[in-house]
Amino acid sequence: MPAAVAAGTRPRSGVAPPASGGGAERNRVSRYLLTQTLSFVVTLWAVLTLVFFAVRALPGDAATILGGLDASQAQLESLRGTLGLNRSLPAQYVDYLGDLARADLGTSLRERRPVVRVLLDRLPVTLTLAGLAFALSLLVGGLLGLLAGLRPGGPFDRATLLFTTVALAVPEFWFGFLLILLFAVNLGWFPVIGLPPQGLTLAATWNLLLPAVTLAIPRAAQLARLARARVLEERGSDYVRTARSKGLRAPSVARHIAANALPGVLPLVALELGGLLTGTIVVEQVFGLPGLGLTILGSIAARDYPVVQGVTILAVTVYVLVNWLADLLQLAADPRLRAPS
Amino acid sequence: MLAVSFHRNLRAFALAACLATLGGSALAQTLTLAMSAQPDTLDPQVTAATAAFQVGKSIYDTLVEVNQAGEIVPALAAAYTVSDDGLTYTFELVETTFHDGTPLDAADVVATLDRIRAPETGSPKATEFQAITGVTAADDRTVVVTLSQPAPALLATLASGWGAILPSEKLAAGHDFGNQPVGTGPFRFQGWVRDNAVTLARNDAYYQGAPALEGVVIRFVTDSAVQLQGLLTGEFDVIDTVAQADLPTVEASPDLELVREPSGLVLVAALNARRDYLSDPRVRRAINLAVDTEVVMDVAYNGGTQVGTFMEAGSPWYPEAVEPFGYDPEAARALLQEAGVPQGLRLDMALPQPYEEHIQAGQVVQDYLRDVGIEAEIRIVEWGVWLSQVYGGPFDFDVTVVGHTGKLDPSGRLSGIGDPTRNYTGLDDPELVELIATANRTSDPEARADLYERALVRIHEQAPFLFFGTPDRIYARRANVDGFWMTPLLDSFDFRQATLR
Numbered sequence: 001m002p003a004a005v006a007a008g009t010r011p012r013s014g015v016a017p018p019a020s021g022g023g024a025e026r027n028r029v030s031r032y033l034l035t036q037t038l039s040f041v042v043t044l045w046a047v048l049t050l051v052f053f054a055v056r057a058l059p060g061d062a063a064t065i066l067g068g069l070d071a072s073q074a075q076l077e078s079l080r081g082t083l084g085l086n087r088s089l090p091a092q093y094v095d096y097l098g099d100l101a102r103a104d105l106g107t108s109l110r111e112r113r114p115v116v117r118v119l120l121d122r123l124p125v126t127l128t129l130a131g132l133a134f135a136l137s138l139l140v141g142g143l144l145g146l147l148a149g150l151r152p153g154g155p156f157d158r159a160t161l162l163f164t165t166v167a168l169a170v171p172e173f174w175f176g177f178l179l180i181l182l183f184a185v186n187l188g189w190f191p192v193i194g195l196p197p198q199g200l201t202l203a204a205t206w207n208l209l210l211p212a213v214t215l216a217i218p219r220a221a222q223l224a225r226l227a228r229a230r231v232l233e234e235r236g237s238d239y240v241r242t243a244r245s246k247g248l249r250a251p252s253v254a255r256h257i258a259a260n261a262l263p264g265v266l267p268l269v270a271l272e273l274g275g276l277l278t279g280t281i282v283v284e285q286v287f288g289l290p291g292l293g294l295t296i297l298g299s300i301a302a303r304d305y306p307v308v309q310g311v312t313i314l315a316v317t318v319y320v321l322v323n324w325l326a327d328l329l330q331l332a333a334d335p336r337l338r339a340p341s
Numbered sequence: 342m343l344a345v346s347f348h349r350n351l352r353a354f355a356l357a358a359c360l361a362t363l364g365g366s367a368l369a370q371t372l373t374l375a376m377s378a379q380p381d382t383l384d385p386q387v388t389a390a391t392a393a394f395q396v397g398k399s400i401y402d403t404l405v406e407v408n409q410a411g412e413i414v415p416a417l418a419a420a421y422t423v424s425d426d427g428l429t430y431t432f433e434l435v436e437t438t439f440h441d442g443t444p445l446d447a448a449d450v451v452a453t454l455d456r457i458r459a460p461e462t463g464s465p466k467a468t469e470f471q472a473i474t475g476v477t478a479a480d481d482r483t484v485v486v487t488l489s490q491p492a493p494a495l496l497a498t499l500a501s502g503w504g505a506i507l508p509s510e511k512l513a514a515g516h517d518f519g520n521q522p523v524g525t526g527p528f529r530f531q532g533w534v535r536d537n538a539v540t541l542a543r544n545d546a547y548y549q550g551a552p553a554l555e556g557v558v559i560r561f562v563t564d565s566a567v568q569l570q571g572l573l574t575g576e577f578d579v580i581d582t583v584a585q586a587d588l589p590t591v592e593a594s595p596d597l598e599l600v601r602e603p604s605g606l607v608l609v610a611a612l613n614a615r616r617d618y619l620s621d622p623r624v625r626r627a628i629n630l631a632v633d634t635e636v637v638m639d640v641a642y643n644g645g646t647q648v649g650t651f652m653e654a655g656s657p658w659y660p661e662a663v664e665p666f667g668y669d670p671e672a673a674r675a676l677l678q679e680a681g682v683p684q685g686l687r688l689d690m691a692l693p694q695p696y697e698e699h700i701q702a703g704q705v706v707q708d709y710l711r712d713v714g715i716e717a718e719i720r721i722v723e724w725g726v727w728l729s730q731v732y733g734g735p736f737d738f739d740v741t742v743v744g745h746t747g748k749l750d751p752s753g754r755l756s757g758i759g760d761p762t763r764n765y766t767g768l769d770d771p772e773l774v775e776l777i778a779t780a781n782r783t784s785d786p787e788a789r790a791d792l793y794e795r796a797l798v799r800i801h802e803q804a805p806f807l808f809f810g811t812p813d814r815i816y817a818r819r820a821n822v823d824g825f826w827m828t829p830l831l832d833s834f835d836f837r838q839a840t841l842r
Contacts, residue, residue, distance in 0.1 A: 064728045066465060067728075068390065069743075069745065069757070071389060076733075081461070081463070111382070113519070180567075180570075188574065191571075191574075193571055194537070197558045288536070288562060290535060294536040301724065303725055
């Protein structure tokens with residue numbers, strides 16, 4: 001599979017695969033894209049079907065929640081009619097898939113507006129948070145792992161080991177509370193509550209730093225561990241010995257090691273990016289951030305089926321895209337994968 | 342015709358508002374309140390959630406409203422008359438405009454009341470309007486409401502958040518009031534970021550005189566610890582929840598003030614009369630005697646006043662003859678023995694998540710019941726499951742703990758228990774049902790009070806609940822906040838006279 005993409009990606013270095021028949025290449029590329037798209041659609045359908053029925057298997061529906069303690073049975077029934085909940089499950093399922101085929105995600109039962117609007121309102125917060133956390137964990141984790149791996153047993157390596165052990169042992173919400181207590185309550189550098197009343201603004205991006213750090217800590221630690229192990233492995237390789245013996249200076253050697261260690265780290269990076277989505281649910285709750293995490297919790301509690309399904313679609317799409325991106329990145333990072341089979 | 346007409350001294354109001362505005366003009370007068378719940382929608386006609394009405398109070402007005410003393414007073418209706426037979430209500434409207442600039446007229450009231458009664462609206466409060474047979478505009482400023490039978494609770498309904506008056510032009514256009522509310526209220530809706538905040542700006546054209554505050558920000562903060570931190574740092578001016586452990590902190594701080602006032606809640610453990618042994622009133626009374634509800638109130642609800650029937654303490658409707666049961670485990674054991682309850686009887690106690698206070702109360706009850714030989718097994722259920730399986734449908738519980746919110750009229754409190762299809766306790770008592778139904782349609786105040794009293798005494802004797810009590814409404818504000826109050830029984834936030842010093 002990876003070889004097929006080679007012609008499509010045309011990576012940076014000069015190690016291009018030898019040109020073979022252009023038509024055959026194009027065929028392989030379109031076949032690759034077709035299978036990828038097909039597998040995405042099948043995955044989405046399977047997950048969505050599961051979520052569709054699972055969320056409806058929960059006792060209670062949006063009408064019982066909206067009705068509270070005061071509504072009579074007759075009122076709940078008429079509310080169900082208004083919300084479209086009184087039709088049979090198969091009918092609802094078929095309708096939903098039909099709407100979906102026309103790119104209509106439906107209407108939120110709780111917010112009574114299109115699901116797309118609900119998601120678009122919330123997405124910027126979660127994306128910014130996840131993006132910040134991802135960049136932080138990459139930067140800190142990669143750097144720590146590299147530096148620790150280059151001098152194993154040294155004081156920096158030991159400090160890194162201590163950090164990663166603590167960071168992986170402690171649940172992330174606890175770091176969140178700690179950071180709030182220190183930086184928001186005691187030092188007053190951040191507000192105690194996530195974002196200003198109008199939501200995410202450019203100026204308010206600063207407020208996302210604490211939650212991003214919270215989210216990044218365990219991920220940076222994981223990355224640091226793996227990067228260190230990969231660097232150690234590379235350090236013992238023949239090419240490193242050769243480079244050293246011909247008098248290459250340490251920073252240049254380190255660059256070579258980093259370049260070769262990278263492909264082995266990428267799958268974990270992709271996995272983490274997917275994991276960030278679940279991580280944000282916890283962190284958004286701790287910091288009270290109006291993102292997708294709070295949306296999914298709130299819509300499950302309110303039995304807002306269309307929104308739960310909408311978030312599912314989003315999550316599956318992001319997950320598939322991220323893995324696809326990781327494939328491509330790995331190709332870019334490792335010339336060996338691009339050799340024609 | 343029995344004429345009840347009121348004249349509001351609008352000039353005094355306007356003057357007070359002007360003075361307040363002058364006094365505060367030096368500061369940016371925006372008050373921030375943190376609340377633990379949040380509205381599902383701001384359309385007052387499609388929800389039953391207290392949070393929606395707490396916020397909606399500042400955006401919408403009602404024909405009549407509740408003042409600080411708990412009395413129903415004129416609002417958008419400057420005056421009203423009730424016909425002698427109690428079947429015709431005539432409302433005279435004040436002159437004011439909606440936030441979109443359209444003037445209020447009788448057609449708005451007609452359209453509003455037509456919409457909430459329409460089945461396709463799906464309002465959970467529609468039953469409260471069911472006695473209405475017609476709403477017509479006699480002229481531009483006069484609305485006539487006709488009823489099929491006397492409904493003394495109608496004014497209470499119209500004073501509640503779900504009686505909010507909406508503009509007919511926008512109703513006809515299918516406007517999305519849930520996300521873009523438009524009313525005549527003291528503040529205009531500015532924006533709503535869900536899970537975050539609602540922003541409101543002063544309505545300079547408010548008919549009672551513009552409020553002193555330029556704006557109000559209502560923040561949704563679930564965690565009471567975060568609420569308190571924000572109050573301490575000054576991010577919030579008012580918070581609606583104070584945890585028991587934080588009471589000393591608030592009381593000790595010179596910058597903060599703790600407010601304790603009566604609430605409209607009745608806290609109970611419902612006893613499922615459909616189940617073995619619990620169908621026997623002696624057993625239900627024994628359970629009431631077996632639990633020291635003062636301890637329950639102190640441990641779980643920050644204290645309060647015990648009650649002995651299904652009416653909040655301090656209510657004018659609370660019958661003088663009814664005392665709380667009192668704690669008497671000896672008498673409880675004797676009653677249980679007399680009713681033939683076996684030692685070690687197991688009861689299923691379903692407690693609703695995420696209401697920590699009810700779960701705590703359930704744990705205290707469990708301890709007391711063990712003392713009289715009853716084993717209550719606690720089962721925590723999520724709120725949606727609780728509503729559909731415990732409170733509704735299969736009534737899957739022996740004991741469950743919940744709070745019933747305040748109602749302006751006793752019919753709101755008692756109709757549920759008087760309607761066999763809605764009564765989750767399963768108490769089958771035709772005499773009680775008849776008493777409540779008669780009271781609900783009796784116009785004569787004395788006869789009505791007598792009927793409710795008899796119903797409440799009967800509820801005490803039948804004991805479909807283990808009655809806990811009425812908790813205090815506890816909230817906190819910064820010491821420089823003046824004039825903020827919460828509507829009695831309805832708990833709505835009233836910022837109209839609020840200022841920041």
